[in-house]
Amino acid sequence: MWKPLLAALIVVLATGRLVAQAATGDGGPTDPNIxxxxxxxxxxxxxxxxxxxxxxxxxxxxxxxxxxxxxxxxxxxxxxxxxxxxxxxxxxxxxxxxxxxxxxxxxxxxxxxxxxxxxxxxxxxxxxxxxxxxxxxxAAPTPAKLIEFVGDSITVGTTTSQNALTAYGWLIGERLGARHTQIAQGGACLVATADGCVGLEQQYTKLNPNAANPSWDFGRYAANAVVINLGTNDVGHGVSTTQFQGSYTNLLATIRAKYPRAYIFALETFRKRYVTQTQAAVNARIAAGDTAVSYVPTEGWLTSTDYSDSVHPNDGGHVKIANRLAPVIAAKL
Incomplete structure (x- = not known):
């Protein structure tokens, strides 16, 4: 009978407060094995x-x-x-x-x-x-590393057979044996616009892509790598090149502040939009002494047969992206 009391005393000494002992392994949302x-x-x-x-x-x-x-x-x-x-x-x-x-x-x-x-x-x-x-x-085995993929509907996997599960980010995470998550929203821009485009410059730090609050608790996990693929939609919402570059620079700084040890990859958009501005934002980070960030050109990765429409890669297109990008990420991880 003394063992449970001793365990409770240890909890009090370690935390300074008495914590209710939750059931372990019962399958509920708070189950620590999930x-x-x-x-x-x-x-x-x-x-x-x-x-x-x-x-x-x-x-x-x-x-x-x-x-x-x-x-x-x-x-x-x-x-x-x-x-x-x-x-x-x-x-x-x-x-x-x-x-x-x-x-x-x-x-x-x-x-x-x-x-x-x-x-x-x-x-x-x-x-x-x-x-x-x-x-x-x-508790099932859990990979030690985690990769975030930040983007729009392309990163979501829109038009593929299984959406997020057949998108390049998911494929790369599985291939590299890493946990992975797609911080992506269909139709998203980098810059929030007056006509309603969700801007990831500001929403990246939020729990919900469509709500101003609450902010995401970045203490919940630490990404080892962050891959950004943004800019495809900003053109259609009138975002200027100057505004885009400034916002991309801000997003890179935000990610670095949240993940001091992560390697950041900035992809050239597959439609070649804001290429110069994306490169300039990366170069500004490097010039400031950030050695864990790079621009990733995507020239020649996809052909017309790799798209399901004029914008979104199909299943085969996402596999091609994964084939090209996975070794780039693996080299830094």
Whole structure:
């Protein structure tokens, strides 16, 4: 009987306050064995909500079945034991992810909600996992490094077969064995404009791409690399070259302040917009003594057959981007 009291005393001595002992391995949103990658709103302990594209959760679990508790209707992808992603549409409530029971033992699970132009399609609110009687979660292996991909609908993966899951950022993260998240919004600009274009110069620091508050807590994770692909949409919203360069310079400074040790890659947009200004912003950082930033030219990476329309790469186009960009990132990681 003294061991629980001793454990509680240690908590008080270590933190200066008495903390309620939460259940471990029960599959609830606060379960420490569930890892949430990306920007998730965890302010409500019974319901976690992801923002931006490419967020996902990972955990291990025992038993033969696993069910996902959803607040409302949602489209989602799930993968068990590293297998192929299974796509489920318009599901809600307690969603059975194992209609065919698994072999008894230990398994891993990943879940990612489907995005449309950067906004989640449906009610992307995670309320926990339901496991077999006597089963529990466990901490699955988690990659040590994390890469952020910052951009617009191209980075989201719009028009590809699985959106965020078939975008170059996701492909690169998987290939390099790193956690990854797409801080991207369909239609986004670098510069916020009077006609309503979401500007990532200011929204990059926010939990929600479409809300001024709250700010994102950058203490939640530290990115090892940040890849920026912005400028494709600014032209259509009248952003001048001077304004673009200044805003790109500001964004680079913001990212450096948030991630002092990250390597920053500034991509040439595939439509060759604001090329000179992007290079100038990078050169200004380098001239200021920042040696962990570089401009990445993308000339010749894609041809007309790699697009699903005049702007967005198709599945094959994203694979080509990943083939070119992954070695560049790997060399710095």
């Amino acid at each position: 890892v949430f990658t990306g920007r998730w709103d965890t302010s409500t302990p019974t319901a976690y909500t992801p923002y931006w594209a490419g967020a996902y959760l990972t955990t291990g679990f025992t038993g033969t079945t696993v069910r996902l508790k959803q607040r409302g209707t949602i489209d989602l992808y799930s993968s068990i034991d590293g297998g192929a992603w299974v796509y489920r549409t318009n599901v809600s409530g307690t969603v059975n992810l194992t209609p065919t029971p698994l072999a008894a033992g230990s398994h891993t699970l990943r879940v990612s909600y489907r995005v449309v132009a950067g906004s989640y399609h449906g009610d992307a609110v995670f309320q926990g996992l339901a496991l077999d009687s006597g089963a529990k979660t466990y």
